[in-house]
Amino acid sequence: MTQDYDVVIVGAGPAGLTAALTLGGAERRVLLLDGGPPRNARATAAHNVFTRDGCAPTDLKTLGLRDLRPYDITVRHTPAREARVLEDGFAIRHDGGWARARRLLFASGVRDRLPHIPGLRERWGLTVHHCPYCDGWPNRDARLGVLGSHQEGHHLALNVRAWTEDVCLLTDGPDELTDEQREDLRCVGVPLYRRPIMRVSGKETVTVHFQDGQRLELEGLFLNPTQVQNSTLPAALGCELDAKSRVVVNENGMTSVRGIWAAGDMAGAPQYVANAAASGMTAAVSLNTTLIHEDVRARGAAFHKSPDEDPEVGVA
Numbered sequence: 001m002t003q004d005y006d007v008v009i010v011g012a013g014p015a016g017l018t019a020a021l022t023l024g025g026a027e028r029r030v031l032l033l034d035g036g037p038p039r040n041a042r043a044t045a046a047h048n049v050f051t052r053d054g055c056a057p058t059d060l061k062t063l064g065l066r067d068l069r070p071y072d073i074t075v076r077h078t079p080a081r082e083a084r085v086l087e088d089g090f091a092i093r094h095d096g097g098w099a100r101a102r103r104l105l106f107a108s109g110v111r112d113r114l115p116h117i118p119g120l121r122e123r124w125g126l127t128v129h130h131c132p133y134c135d136g137w138p139n140r141d142a143r144l145g146v147l148g149s150h151q152e153g154h155h156l157a158l159n160v161r162a163w164t165e166d167v168c169l170l171t172d173g174p175d176e177l178t179d180e181q182r183e184d185l186r187c188v189g190v191p192l193y194r195r196p197i198m199r200v201s202g203k204e205t206v207t208v209h210f211q212d213g214q215r216l217e218l219e220g221l222f223l224n225p226t227q228v229q230n231s232t233l234p235a236a237l238g239c240e241l242d243a244k245s246r247v248v249v250n251e252n253g254m255t256s257v258r259g260i261w262a263a264g265d266m267a268g269a270p271q272y273v274a275n276a277a278a279s280g281m282t283a284a285v286s287l288n289t290t291l292i293h294e295d296v297r298a299r300g301a302a303f304h305k306s307p308d309e310d311p312e313v314g315v316a
Contacts, residue, residue, distance in 0.1 A: 009031070030074070040134075041057055043129075048273070104237075119199045143219045153175075249263075252282060252285075253282055
């Protein structure tokens, strides 16, 4: 083991950076492993971020890392490669070697899995979006499409319509909607396109190419992708995952494995920058509280084992 820390934080998005800031301010020795660019790196701006509305996601990260400088926080720009449970904590291997920590906090995020439609990935974060609360304002009054079916497509289409009246729902085949959901869409003027999609193209706009040769011109497209964990380490360490592959945590960010916390998108927090940051602080405070109590117990045990201590000292 090359280095010892109170905490190793895996991931340097809003959750990991806020957790590091909280623990650094609590005078803990922290190792922050920055595994790469944020999930929203391709987005032009982050919205609904207090004092930083419209800031580029990569700039937010730069500012967050700068805030850590006054504290005993080591930042390494490498992912965690391997993790092991020890009797008194955890061992984490990264590109610089091994580190040992009393506690482990995962904030490694999730990875989006887009539908298998050629052209979507290349436009992700540019003209193809996920969150209307992040990208609705820049696309207000635009001609927008929502790609999806059943309940999720219905829900997203109604949400996107809050920013523009020109919205259509593309189901890429049978819509799987209920009669009530179809009536909702009809009442607010959201047309359905059930034709299978062959591909999408365009730079400033989005052209949807259907398999029957028809085209649909849009100014933007929203969809709700499925997601998987960005890191396999939580599962490898025994952390419980739910049906959507999110790490199961309690209200304080504790996982099912003692000594391990998780925060941010990977733990099912609402997927906004502010919520991820808040969950990072909640997990960090909970984690630090356990260290405080552990330190008190260790001092008490050392006191009672010492033969040189006066038993009357400190007794009222």
